[in-house]
Amino acid sequence: MSELDGLKLLRLIEEGVAGKTGEAFFRQIVCDLSRALHAHGAFTSRLLPNRRARMLAFWVGGQYETCLEYALEGTPCEYVYRGEITAYARNVGEVFPVDRAWFEQLGVQSYLGIPVKDETGAVYGHLAVMDTCERDWADADIDVLRLFSLRSAAEIERARYQRELEDANAALRQVNERLGAEIASRAQAESELAAAKAVAESANRAKSVFISQMSHELRTPLNGVLGFAQLLKRGQGDSPERLREGLDIIERSGEHLLNLVNDLLDLAKIEAGKLELSPSQVDLRELLEHVTSLARVRAAKVGVTLMMILEAQDFVPVMADERILRQVLLNLLGNAVKFTEAGGRVTLRASGHSTPMGRQAVTFVVEDTGIGIDESELQRIFEPFHRLASPDRVVEGTGLGLTITQRLVDALAGRLSVTSRKGVGSTFTVECELDAAPQRQGAAFAAADIEGYEGLMRIVLVADDDRDNRALVTQLLQSLGFLVQAAGNGQEALERLNTIRPDLVLTDLVMPILDGQQLLRSIRADGKLARVPVVAMSASASAVTRAEALQAGCAAFLPKPLKLTDMLQIIGDQLGLKWRYRAAPARNTHDDDAAPALRDFRLPPDLAAELQHLAMQGDILALTARVDAALANDTAARPFCRELRALAARYDVRGIRQILVASGG
């Protein structure tokens, strides 16, 4: 074939396969090859492992046929795959008996095959033409075949490059994706780190600010105390008025310091995570009435009306830490009264409903018509020591109340929010979800109104190494008509048990010499005493202590500080008592029946000062004993005594100080 013919043929081949790749390319090649050589058919195949081949395209008798896969052995193709051009002019079926039937079926006589090699010279596949006539294949035929073979090799190379390119692209894409993911996760880690750092820095800053504010707040009243003490010491000849004024300032500063220290201790306890919740059954109505009556005393003193509105018909008894709920409500009510002018109004609203999960969603709203808070200050009032200056009035306070309240609400997993308008009033809202209390048998239990029980006198043995607690429980039970024997440890209790047979034993768990658990074991081991119920008391109110005590055989568990309601409920249940109640005035949501008596009551100044002193020292027993001695026969003092006893039973020193202040102490 001349060079020109070769070029022409090449152009023809190119025109045929233009834009075709893969299968379409090879189909075009076999068709064009067959036509170029005026042959009956042509096919191209690819070498497979194990000396097999597979057709890529097969053109015969003017049409495409199904591609076959076949073993090379004993076929003319086998020679081609050795890398040689193989030509048979006639009787190809005779020469290769393996393929005879196939050649005969096609009517093929002659065969010309050429290997297709890749760029390394390795045989990749082959091209073959076949004819039905005897045909002595000319050099020109072989040239044509060679051109087709070269073109096929080029396509194979191109396909390989394309595959490699696609593989490389896919790998690149994967690497890119990995890189992208790594960058994203690093960016996230960095932003988390930055956020944590910002939080740590701001906590650090807040701590420093807090410490410097605290030292300022503590020093200010201390300066007052020390300064006036020195002045008084030097100026012995001063007038009695000056003396009195100086002492007043020292007293006020001391009281302010005491409040500060109490608040700081509360806050420190909460911040140190020591605020262990001790949930017990709470009657919300009773709690709300109690805090309202306490706050009302103070409100009445400054001419503010205080109302309680229960927006729920009946509150389901809930399980909650009553001490925390009470402190939250008292703090908010205290503020509302403090920041409301005479003639104004404070309202405590409460509502509740059951949630789909069977809990109680409770909302308390403390609303006042007071001085209000500027919008810009609303969030800052929850910060420690943040108090808003008001030029026209000086209001006592530490600036820690709302900080503590906020932390307490957090501990209840609740939400505290505020809305306010300057000059119009403020609304503080507490929302929380509480567990409903397990249903108890019988009617509502009003412990504060119990004055005794029906039937024979019962004997209770009280074992507690804490002298004050022992005396408190003893006095309480004695006042209800029990015969009480007291013991300072388990050993003493066992000695008492030699002479008396109590109906019930109330024992502290941690005691010297013989502890509560050992006492319980000895009681259980004694046949005569085995049926006596033993109730455990412990300052460790954790669920573990409770479970251990019950497992060891205690009939019930009472966390300290003891709650009168719980204690009497348990004693009543264990002894099957029928309580006798004091004739109590009917309770009404809006009424003021109980409150005016409490509100109108004024302590004699000397007694007030004495009681305030005992409260400051935390000597609750001496305080209740003093109140009993001084006011036992004073009917006007009854609500006051009842309130004080209830607070004493809970060791609620803060509450006691509040009621003393409200009653003139």
Ligand code: ADP
């Ligand atoms: P304290 O009352 O001891 O100063 P708090 O933390 O309870 O401290 O309150 C911080 C400040 O928030 C108060 O000093 C007062 O300026 C403002 N505040 C709190 N409650 C009210 C209210 N009901 N009405 C107006 N201002 C209030």
